[in-house]
Amino acid sequence: MMYALTPDVPLGPFEGVPVTVWSAQSKQARLHASSSCSFLRSARATRQQVRLDASTVDRMCSQCGSYRSWARPGTGLDIFLEAVSGLGLLYELDSYTEADEDSYSEDDVRRAAALLRSKVHDHQCNTPEQEIEEDEEAEEELSDALNVRRTVLSEWRAAFISLARVHQIAEPFPWLKPWMRERLIPKIDRMEKLQDQAKQLIARESVAAAAAVSAMTTPDIPVDDPALTVLGKPTDVTSQVTSLWRRWRSTVEDGIERPCEQTSGIYDLGNRMSSRRKGRDQVLARARKLLIDWEESALHQAAASEAGERVLVARVPQGAVPRRGAQKTDLDRLTEWELGALVSYSIATDWVEPSLVVRVPEPVADRLLSGRSLLDYGEQSTVPSQSAVEPERLSDLEYGLGPGVFDDTPVHARRLLTLEHVRALRETLHDPEQMYIVFSRESGLEVVPLSVLEERCGSGWQGVIVAGASDLPDVLFPALKSTSVDEGTTEADSRWSAYSHDPELPDFGQDLGIAEGEEAIQSDYAGRRDFESARRSLALARGVADLRVLDPTGYDDRGYPRTAFPRVVWDGLLTTGTLHLAPFKPASKDGWGGSELPLGVLAKVQVYTSDAAGLYQGRAHAFHCTHRRHDRGITRDDHMVSLEELLNNEHFDPCSKCGGYAVRRLTDSQVAYYRAAHRLHALSRRINTSSRYRATTTEELTKTLDELSRLTRQTTEAWFPSSVQAEQWRDATERLRRELRASDAD
Numbered sequence: 001m002m003y004a005l006t007p008d009v010p011l012g013p014f015e016g017v018p019v020t021v022w023s024a025q026s027k028q029a030r031l032h033a034s035s036s037c038s039f040l041r042s043a044r045a046t047r048q049q050v051r052l053d054a055s056t057v058d059r060m061c062s063q064c065g066s067y068r069s070w071a072r073p074g075t076g077l078d079i080f081l082e083a084v085s086g087l088g089l090l091y092e093l094d095s096y097t098e099a100d101e102d103s104y105s106e107d108d109v110r111r112a113a114a115l116l117r118s119k120v121h122d123h124q125c126n127t128p129e130q131e132i133e134e135d136e137e138a139e140e141e142l143s144d145a146l147n148v149r150r151t152v153l154s155e156w157r158a159a160f161i162s163l164a165r166v167h168q169i170a171e172p173f174p175w176l177k178p179w180m181r182e183r184l185i186p187k188i189d190r191m192e193k194l195q196d197q198a199k200q201l202i203a204r205e206s207v208a209a210a211a212a213v214s215a216m217t218t219p220d221i222p223v224d225d226p227a228l229t230v231l232g233k234p235t236d237v238t239s240q241v242t243s244l245w246r247r248w249r250s251t252v253e254d255g256i257e258r259p260c261e262q263t264s265g266i267y268d269l270g271n272r273m274s275s276r277r278k279g280r281d282q283v284l285a286r287a288r289k290l291l292i293d294w295e296e297s298a299l300h301q302a303a304a305s306e307a308g309e310r311v312l313v314a315r316v317p318q319g320a321v322p323r324r325g326a327q328k329t330d331l332d333r334l335t336e337w338e339l340g341a342l343v344s345y346s347i348a349t350d351w352v353e354p355s356l357v358v359r360v361p362e363p364v365a366d367r368l369l370s371g372r373s374l375l376d377y378g379e380q381s382t383v384p385s386q387s388a389v390e391p392e393r394l395s396d397l398e399y400g401l402g403p404g405v406f407d408d409t410p411v412h413a414r415r416l417l418t419l420e421h422v423r424a425l426r427e428t429l430h431d432p433e434q435m436y437i438v439f440s441r442e443s444g445l446e447v448v449p450l451s452v453l454e455e456r457c458g459s460g461w462q463g464v465i466v467a468g469a470s471d472l473p474d475v476l477f478p479a480l481k482s483t484s485v486d487e488g489t490t491e492a493d494s495r496w497s498a499y500s501h502d503p504e505l506p507d508f509g510q511d512l513g514i515a516e517g518e519e520a521i522q523s524d525y526a527g528r529r530d531f532e533s534a535r536r537s538l539a540l541a542r543g544v545a546d547l548r549v550l551d552p553t554g555y556d557d558r559g560y561p562r563t564a565f566p567r568v569v570w571d572g573l574l575t576t577g578t579l580h581l582a583p584f585k586p587a588s589k590d591g592w593g594g595s596e597l598p599l600g601v602l603a604k605v606q607v608y609t610s611d612a613a614g615l616y617q618g619r620a621h622a623f624h625c626t627h628r629r630h631d632r633g634i635t636r637d638d639h640m641v642s643l644e645e646l647l648n649n650e651h652f653d654p655c656s657k658c659g660g661y662a663v664r665r666l667t668d669s670q671v672a673y674y675r676a677a678h679r680l681h682a683l684s685r686r687i688n689t690s691s692r693y694r695a696t697t698t699e700e701l702t703k704t705l706d707e708l709s710r711l712t713r714q715t716t717e718a719w720f721p722s723s724v725q726a727e728q729w730r731d732a733t734e735r736l737r738r739e740l741r742a743s744d745a746d
């Protein structure tokens with residue numbers, strides 16, 4: 001069942017925040033989050049803004065109240081509503097408060113505990129024959145008792161996880177704590193009841209013995225024992241008995257049975273020699289005895305080491321309990337032994353940050369502290385009081401996740417982003433990995449991916465979020481005309497071949513431009529709804545100063561790298577072809593070299609390559625080259641240089657397949673200058689061809705030259721950052737004019 005927000009839940013700083021609702025005219029009409037809610041029957045429903053408070057919550061339609069559509073995705077209110085309603089806080093507070101239909105009664109537990117205790121204390125290890133003769137009824141009773149223990153243990157764990165989850169959910173919203181306190185009482189009671197039951201069902205001495213076995217050293221193998229010689233040569237005896245010991249130890253160390261009861265391994269030993277029945281019984285009986293000896297020796301070794309007790313705190317690590325109820329948590333993967341140790345030695349629970357305090361004997365402490373657990377264990381010097389401790393932390397009120405962190409309060413009301421906020425966002429949004437426009441005093445305005453923000457917050461960065469992708473106004477993203485798809489060719493092919501290689505044609509160089517970048521994404525998404533978000537990502541990423549920060553740094557809870565956007569956005573950001581740089585290269589004597597034109601507005605274009613200066617073995621590659629071992633876009637290890645630097649570096653050694661680099665897509669004026677430079681370069685080639693072989697008339701050449709030399713002031717300023725470069729361009733055109741006249745005079 002999904003839980004709707006109820007009027008008693010304190011709204012804290014969200015009290016009075018305006019929300020958009022739909023409702024029929026009357027004063028008492030239910031409020032709906034969406035006009036399409038099936039409970040909104042009136043055809044005359046109107047859209048209105050109301051202030052969020054207890055009375056509005058009371059009027060909310062329960063269907064709409066269970067889902068969080070009252071707020072824009074990713075805003076603070078959205079995160080709060082997601083945390084509380086649906087399968088969030090209200091659901092958790094309502095679960096594990098009492099015994100359910102699968103729980104066992106107190107009597108069941110008592111009976112099972114008595115039986116299990118008698119197995120541990122009054123037991124003499126039976127020989128295999130005796131065990132077979134045990135009556136079926138006793139077997140059944142034992143299996144019932146074990147079932148009771150398993151159920152109680154797993155209920156206890158679930159109650160513990162639920163309490164941990166309540167605290168994790170409420171963490172960013174400190175104003176909930178006073179309200180929660182009373183509602184937590186039945187949950188804590190229930191968990192403590194289960195803990196008591198589990199304590200009855202688990203023998204501490206078995207838990208301690210298992211820890212001792214886990215730490216014991218390889219025992220001496222009695223190779224000369226006549227009962228074992230049927231196993232073969234002394235080396236066979238050693239290897240088979242050692243393997244029995246290993247298997248026994250690994251079964252024992254994860255369980256909570258008395259070690260010598262874990263007999264499954266010895267039948268394996270017997271199975272290998274089933275043909276010699278007489279010797280087999282002897283071996284089995286001897287093996288049984290060995291288990292008893294080993295248990296004894298483990299306990300002896302443990303007792304010899306400094307005996308004593310230690311008090312440890314087991315903490316649930318941050319993120320070990322995912323917020324959504326259905327997901328498996330790390331705690332579900334604890335071994336039966338660890339659960340048993342936590343329950344049977346627990347002396348206190350702390351619900352400020354979910355943790356358990358245990359007082360344990362040395363071998364158990366060693367094992368818990370060995371670092372093999374999913375929980376964080378630490379030594380505790382002071383023992384807290386028996387009751388759950390929860391100090392007042394009122395200063396938290398200032399740091400909670402209220403309005404002004406993620407949503408669009410006025411910029412002057414924005415609040416500092418913290419690590420807790422980032423985590424809360426991650427747990428709320430389906431796909432929170434994106435870029436944010438942020439502002440800080442130390443670095444001003446920037447566009448930064450969430451994982452980088454997380455790192456920064458972790459190291460004390462102080463800044464605010466100005467906007468995320470969904471905050472960008474729609475007016476910036478008008479609908480695009482759909483791109484047509486030709487039959488038989490892939491879209492990419494038809495797009496690339498559509499651009500001409502003749503600089504005299506107006507679309508020359510457009511394949512390098514930013515408009516083409518957006519089309520690359522559009523055709524990849526072909527009408528999918530998430531195109532809009534990819535398009536916004538592209539726009540935001542264009543503002544990232546150094547694209548290498550977009551290389552994902554962490555992994556999400558499903559183990560995927562945290563990428564700020566889908567892979568195709570890289571194609572929108574960067575060219576997948578290289579530039580033809582002949583116009584900017586030095587001239588050569590034969591006339592077929594470069595035109596020595598200034599790089600102008602292209603000089604500072606960012607170039608990304610795996611190796612800009614021939615530093616590493618092998619050729620340099622662009623991000624999209626199939627020679628790279630991965631396809632995750634630009635990485636932190638890539639080089640970023642300017643086009644000017646690349647052109648001047650004679651050590652740059654590009655791959656012939658990809659051209660060795662990709663550049664940030666060119667702006668309109670960069671594309672225009674790129675085309676103009678190619679036109680001038682082509683013109684110079686034609687002029688240098690003897691007039692007899694020329695395909696173009698002198699009039700045409702003169703016309704083009706006129707066009708390229710009579711630049712407006714705006715164009716000159718847009719193409720050449722310095723007057724020296726503008727001068728070089730003028731010189732080049734003048735020179736061509738002279739050459740044209742001279743060649744015509746021939």
Ligand SMILES: [Zn+2]
Nearest residue numbers: 032037061064
């Ligand atoms: Zn509704």
Ligand SMILES: [Zn+2]
Nearest residue numbers: 621625655658
């Ligand atoms: Zn390559």
Ligand SMILES: [Zn+2]
Nearest residue numbers: 619627655656
């Ligand atoms: Zn290559």
